[in-house]
Amino acid sequence: MKTNNSNHGLPDGGLVPIRTLSNLTGVNSVTLRAWERRYELIKPIRTPKGHRLYTMADVDLINQVVTLLGNGMSIGQIRQVLETDKARPEPVREPATAFSPWLNYQDRLLRAIVAFDDGELSEVYHEVLSLYPVDIVTHRLIMPLLRELGERWAQGSGSIAEEHFFSVFLRNKLGARFHHLSRNRQGPKLLAACLPGEQHEVGLLLFALAALDRDYQVLLLGPNTPLLELPPVVERVAVHAIVLSGSADIAATVVEQELLPLCRAVAMPVFIGGRITDRCLDAITAAGAVPLGDDLNLALRGIDAMLARC
Amino acid sequence: MKTNNSNHGLPDGGLVPIRTLSNLTGVNSVTLRAWERRYELIKPIRTPKGHRLYTMADVDLINQVVTLLGNGMSIGQIRQVLETDKARPEPVREPATAFSPWLNYQDRLLRAIVAFDDGELSEVYHEVLSLYPVDIVTHRLIMPLLRELGERWAQGSGSIAEEHFFSVFLRNKLGARFHHLSRNRQGPKLLAACLPGEQHEVGLLLFALAALDRDYQVLLLGPNTPLLELPPVVERVAVHAIVLSGSADIAATVVEQELLPLCRAVAMPVFIGGRITDRCLDAITAAGAVPLGDDLNLALRGIDAMLARC
DNA sequence: GCAATTTGTATATTTTTTGTATAATTAAAC
DNA sequence: GTTTAATTATACAAAAAATATACAAATTGC
Incomplete structure (x- = not known):
């Protein structure tokens, strides 16, 4: 049996250079090398000339590290997980303010x-x-x-x-509910995915359901989707727009670096929803994408308008 | 239109010159020759005067290379991928189950x-x-x-x-399926979660379904669960055992640091399943947890036995 | 508060990779 | 014969990646 548990894992020989690892994880390649040097987080294979070669398992690993960082763990602690400093204040009950x-x-x-x-x-x-x-x-x-x-x-x-x-x-x-409602659908198709690094999918699912409710079709790609993966998809499937979701704590660099190439590569509107729109408004518009904000109904109305215009 | 079928169209066994290969793949012919010279990607047949002649298989090969490049692999490494790919064409073809x-x-x-x-x-x-x-x-x-x-x-x-x-x-x-089957359940209750850093949840869900099938109740906590979160849970809910799933490398470090405190904090068996068990067998047993391996049925049988003993 | 540490990034410099350009020669096409 | 295309070989430039050092912001320890 193959020693490959990761679903998109790559068998032996399928090695990628550091730029690809950086692209797929959103982590600066300088930082990746620093992590290797300082904490020995990963020890990639080297070419005869010293260039690093990573497996897809390494990609998974770095994504997990990013997630743990997002969970508040510090990079030094991820290697030697010494937490225990978890301050645990006593529960404070929030008073109810209104009745409904x-x-x-x-x-x-x-x-x-x-x-x-x-x-x-x-x-x-x-x-x-x-x-x-x-x-x-x-x-x-x-x-x-x-x-x-x-x-x-x-x-x-x-x-x-x-x-x-x-x-x-x-x-x-x-x-x-999504899969149940998705059957035998007509209407313009949206490709929906979470931004790289975004693991929380509920917001995207709520959007997808709202879109289905408005007679869209939705192609759902789920959490932590590398934006570079999307152009081949839209070449194969006829979609009318791309909708990306991200919370506030997604690395802004991902948006700045990957969004522009995506918007240039696809000839359709690219919408960004979720809390990230508050923080990276400039970068989003600069890349040519359309910020949607955090309100589902407003977002859908914005998409309606944009697609009607095209 | 190719009016000349004797020399340039698809003559001797469908051999084409380099410009055709270039046109069909979008790769500059200079680059094609460079690839051949530097990486020995392809060895085309030569005419008596040295002109290269490519087969349609070569066209497929180059298109494959282009795809791999698009997936982030570097050209210098692709050769090795193709070699290992060539060395192992189709060894296992699902023996004797041709009409499975x-x-x-x-x-x-x-x-x-x-x-x-x-x-x-x-x-x-x-x-x-x-x-x-x-x-x-x-x-x-x-x-x-x-x-x-x-x-x-x-x-x-x-x-x-x-x-x-x-x-x-x-x-x-x-x-x-899990939530549908979970309703009105009796039987011993298992707490199931993915190890910290583990984002791939399918394995855990398959386990949960198998456990339901064996008349367990399952409390499902999902991906990337910090182990320190679990003791408060088992204090609040009566569970009979904890089952953790993990596959990734990061979990290896986490296991060593977080598993022992968990096993000490809870007075019940802690099982570890998934591919992590292969890599960290010693750490798991040292912490007092029970490795389950990668086979769902075997794992369930192991849990049955352990819970019957308690 | 202040020093020490952590950590992500920036910079400088060198080396490697890689696509393409060029020149000279030869083959094929018309 | 003339033109186009293909060959080999060398060269070049941009990009990528390596190492090493430095630095600023944040955190931590005392």
Whole structure:
């Protein structure tokens, strides 16, 4: 059996130079060499003349390192994982400020999450969706809840495990819904993917569902997609626009370096959604892409307008 | 139009001069000669006076090279890839199962993936799962297909985007199946998560489904879970064992540093599955965890035995 | 607060890679 | 014969990558 567990892994001999590793991970090649020199994170094969050659497993590894960095771990600690300095402030309850059915649902969901109760989670989810359309639920319940969870986590009163638990649940539910709704579709097709380094897919799925609701087709490529991979895709499949999603903590350098080549390579609008639009507005517009902001309905309306113009 | 069929069109066995190869591949003829001289990429037949004559196989070869270049490989390395590729043409061809339905399914799935055809993907998937149990499908179809996708990438005929597309599809389908099967469950409860840094969730989902099939409950925490997050979870929810999945190199370091504290903090068996078990067997057992290996059925049997003993 | 460390990046310099250009010669085409 | 195309061989320039040093911002220790 092949010693290759990574899905896109490359068997022996398929080696890439440092520029490709840099492109696929968004990490500066100088930094990659520094990591190797300082922490021996990776020891790539060398050509007879000393040039480094990396496997796709190395690509995975660096992406994981990037993720761990994003999780707050410092690069030096990733090698010798000595954490334990996790300051754990005591829980602080956030006071409720207003009353609405959504607050009640949000409270039930929150309790289910804290209890890691998959059954209750499903029950509330299906109850809500049998009463309200998905975009309303998204806007009034899911988004606020994700924000709430984020704040809980930031304040140290929630755990990463809770966020994981709910993310997996939500992603699976939304993913199932997406594939169910995707069948036998007409309408203009959007290619949807997360920016390189972005692992959180829920925002993209919510967008995809909203787009399906507006009679688009959606080709979903998921998290952490190298932008260089997209031009071959749009050559093979007829899509009308590309929509990329990224949260705030995506490396801005990725946007600056990869977005412009992408926009030049494809003859269609490239939209950027998510919180990253707040931080890299200039770079996005400079590259010729269209920022969408964080509001799904506004974003869809923007896409409608742009595609109608073309 | 090629009016001259005797000398220039496709005469002796379809041999073409270098300008035709250049036209068909888009590679400058000077460059083609340089590749031949520097890397011995191709050795064309020569006319008595030394002019190069290429076969259509050479055209395919150069196109393959161009694709590999597009995938980020450097020209100096491609030669070695082609050599190893040539040295091992097609050693294993699924012995004696020429009419196995799995090859047919795999072919249909592969075509759907290459075409980014979500609908066809769903159709084949549901057709297969209506005929065979999920563990058989996993073993005979999904796993070989993932390997095949890896091979395609190495040969320059596939892309990371294809792998993303299929991963997202598969993960959503398996996730939906998981939540569907999770409802109203009895039986001992397992906490399942990916090791820190591990982003590939398909293996964990396959395990979770296999566990449900054996009347376990599964609490699924998903990819990239910090091990220090787990003790608070098992204090809050009654679980009988923890199952962690990992494949990547980074997990090797993490295992050594984080696994021991986890095993000490929780009073229950901690299992480790996936390819990480091959690489870190000593560290895993030293920390007091139980390695499970890469085979789902064997892993489940091991968990059965261990839990029966407790 | 201040010094020490960490860490990503910048810079300088050299070497390697790689596509293309050029020149001189020969072969093929018309 | 003239023109076009292909050959070999050398050369060149831009890009990429190597090593080594330096630096600024941030974090940490005391």
